[in-house]
Amino acid sequence: MDHSLNLTVDGQKHTLAVDPRTTLLDAMRDRLGVMSPKKGCDHGQCGACTVLVDGRRLNSCLALALTHDTADITTSDGLAADGELSTLHRAFLEQDAFQCGYCTPGQVCSAAGVLREAADDAPSVVTDDLEAPVDLSAEEIRERMSGNLCRCGAYVNIVAAVGQAAADSQTAMDSHAAEESR
Numbered sequence: 001m002d003h004s005l006n007l008t009v010d011g012q013k014h015t016l017a018v019d020p021r022t023t024l025l026d027a028m029r030d031r032l033g034v035m036s037p038k039k040g041c042d043h044g045q046c047g048a049c050t051v052l053v054d055g056r057r058l059n060s061c062l063a064l065a066l067t068h069d070t071a072d073i074t075t076s077d078g079l080a081a082d083g084e085l086s087t088l089h090r091a092f093l094e095q096d097a098f099q100c101g102y103c104t105p106g107q108v109c110s111a112a113g114v115l116r117e118a119a120d121d122a123p124s125v126v127t128d129d130l131e132a133p134v135d136l137s138a139e140e141i142r143e144r145m146s147g148n149l150c151r152c153g154a155y156v157n158i159v160a161a162v163g164q165a166a167a168d169s170q171t172a173m174d175s176h177a178a179e180e181s182r
Helices: 024-032 087-094 104-119 138-144 155-180
Strands: 003-009 012-018 050-053 056-059 072-074
Touching: 003 024, 012 024, 024 050, 050 104, 056 104, 087 104, 087 155, 104 138, 104 155, 138 155
Parallel strands: 003 072
Antiparallel strands: 003 012, 050 056, 050 072
């Protein structure tokens, strides 16, 4: 017996009926035609299905769709505003942080989660000083992105892309703060 579900995916509201066993990934891909998150391992080990649910990253292949009724879901496509690439998308392009591109949407969503966690000063297992603001060093980025696999091995460039996006975001925040203080 299907159950009703309300989701907002990349800013668009949807109401659909799903079997209680339907994963969030399958609901998006099979029922809504949202193809950005990929089905890789279907066991939560590769990260290709990573999306942001209410701003937090999640492996959508492990989440039952009904448990996210009324959730706001953002895919890699949803991070682009009005067809313009996000800072993360541009950094991935500039750093050549993809090869086949299959894992890229999940990598980009995970990176968005990493940037948010760092902005919130949420420590990771490699964070040295729990009292200081989080510094997104290469080691910190590697640890935080470790749930996303890249079959092509573009890890060095992915770390560089996340680092560039973090620096670009900080520069933009500094510029905005300077303008407001005038």
